[in-house]
Amino acid sequence: xxxxxxxxxxxxxxxxxxxxxxxxxxxxxxxxxxxxxxxxxxxxxxxxxxxxxxxxxxxxxxxxxxxxxxxxxxxxxxxxxxxxxxxxxxxxxxxxxxxxxxxxxxxxxxxxxxxxxxxxxxxxxxxxxxxxxxxxxxxxxxxxxxxxxxxxxxxxxxxxxxxxxxxxxxxxxxxxxxxxxxxxxxxxxxxxxxxxxxxxxxxxxxxxxxxxxxxxxxxxxxxxxxxxxxxxxxxxxxxxxxxxxxxxxxxxxxxxxxxxxxxxxxxxxxxxxxxxxxxxxxxxxxxxxxxxxxxxxxxxxxxxxx
Numbered sequence: 500x501x502x503x504x505x506x507x508x509x510x511x512x513x514x515x516x517x518x519x520x521x522x523x524x525x526x527x528x529x530x531x532x533x534x535x536x537x538x539x540x541x542x543x544x545x546x547x548x549x550x551x552x553x554x555x556x557x558x559x560x561x562x563x564x565x566x567x568x569x570x571x572x573x574x575x576x577x578x579x580x581x582x583x584x585x586x587x588x589x590x591x592x593x594x595x596x597x598x599x600x601x602x603x604x605x606x607x608x609x610x611x612x613x614x615x616x617x618x619x620x621x622x623x624x625x626x627x628x629x630x631x632x633x634x635x636x637x638x639x640x641x642x643x644x645x646x647x648x649x650x651x652x653x654x655x656x657x658x659x660x661x662x663x664x665x666x667x668x669x670x671x672x673x674x675x676x677x678x679x680x681x682x683x684x685x686x687x688x689x690x691x692x693x694x695x696x697x698x699x700x701x702x703x704x705x706x707x708x709x710x711x712x713x714x715x716x717x718x719x720x721x722x723x724x725x726x727x728x729x730x731x732x733x734x735x736x737x738x739x740x741x742x743x744x745x746x747x748x749x750x751x752x753x754x755x756x757x758x759x760x761x762x763x764x765x766x767x768x769x770x771x772x773x774x775x776x777x778x779x780x781x782x783x784x785x786x787x788x789x790x791x792x793x794x795x796x797x798x799x800x801x802x803x804x805x
Contacts, residue, residue, distance in 0.1 A: 565618070567599070567611065568619060571615070577619060577626075578601040578619060579602075579616050579620065581625065582799060584625065584626065584627040584628065584802060584803060585626070585627065585629065585795075586620045586623075586628070586630070587630050587795075588613065588629060588631050589602050589603055589632045590608055590633045590671060590675070591603045591633070592606040592635060593606060593608070593635070593637075594637060594638030594642075594674075595610070595638055595639055596609065596611065596641045597611045599611075601615060601616060608635070610639075610643060613646050613674075614642075614646055617629075617649045621652070626657065627658070627803065628659065628798065628799075628801075628802035629657060630659075630662055631660070631678055632662055632664055632791075633662065633663045633675045634664045634667075635667060635674075637669030637671050637673075637691065638669075639670070643673055644748065647752050650674060651752075659678040660678050660682065660794070661675035661678035661682070662795055662798075663683045663689065663791070664684065665688075666689070667683075667687075668691040669692070669693065672690060672691060673753065676756040676757050677752075677756040681787075682785065682786065682789045682791070682794040683776045683779055683787070683788055684790065686775070688774060688779070689774055689779040690769055690771070690774045690779065691771050692746070692749055692766050692767070692769055692771055693746050694743075695742075696738050696742055698730045700726060700728070724738075746767070749766075750763045751763050754766055760783035761784060769782065
């Protein structure tokens with residue numbers, strides 16, 4: 500593995516992700532061989548999806564101490580677009596924990612930036628309602644639940660709507676579910692209420708190349724889950740339990756955000772499936788099928804009517 504890909508690898512392997520599996524497969528097909536140094540084979544692929552915020556003609560919608568928020572306050576600026584008293588906050592592309600930007604950057608949206616925008620939208624007297632423009636296959640777990648909680652609090656105080664301009668899967672749906680309403684386009688999709696973890700085992704490849712690797716441990720569990728040895732059964736069981744616990748939390752948050760429309764049990768019963776627009780509405784994952792621009796115009800009129 501090239502050292503220049505080490506930072507990417509540590510964000511992808513051996514860590515829980517709230518990504519639709521097709522996005523994970525697209526990543527492995529595109530970068531897997533560069534990280535591993537050889538071809539990566541995916542068993543039972545479901546059809547990889549290349550999904551980047553702003554890519555393929557998609558329009559760009561958009562910690563501690565609140566650095567981003569303070570910077571905007573000093574400049575007396577709001578970190579989002581405004582249309583007739585409605586803030587537009589983008590949830591697009593891959594969702595990552597931290598990032599020194601607001602909105603979408605290089606196909607990523609940071610939870611850090613979203614939290615700054617949500618906080619400022621709550622406090623601003625200029626903002627009467629918030630529209631979240633959602634087009635994401637998901638991303639990291641860390642930061643996701645905190646951002647969902649911030650969105651839920653905002654939704655208690657001001658009208659909110661999640662307008663899907665394409666898809667809302669996994670962590671993307673976790674966030675979308677915290678608005679008061681969800682509108683999905685006719686050929687959009689929603690769901691993937693689950694968690695995925697990936698472990699790469701290069702041990703056979705090393706044997707084939709005649710490379711003998713020695714790992715010196717101080718502590719029996721040191722280096723557990725490393726990519727140069729097969730994953731041991733006890734660690735696999737532990738990770739499975741962690742992933743299931745996160746899925747339970749995921750479903751509970753969705754049920755609270757979609758109160759009266761889908762229960763935790765029904766969210767779990769989807770088994771991380773993904774659904775087209777009509778299926779999503781029938782299951783309670785979304786409220787209506789509609790054109791995103793028309794949905795936004797209607798929301799703006801409703802907010803200002805009040």
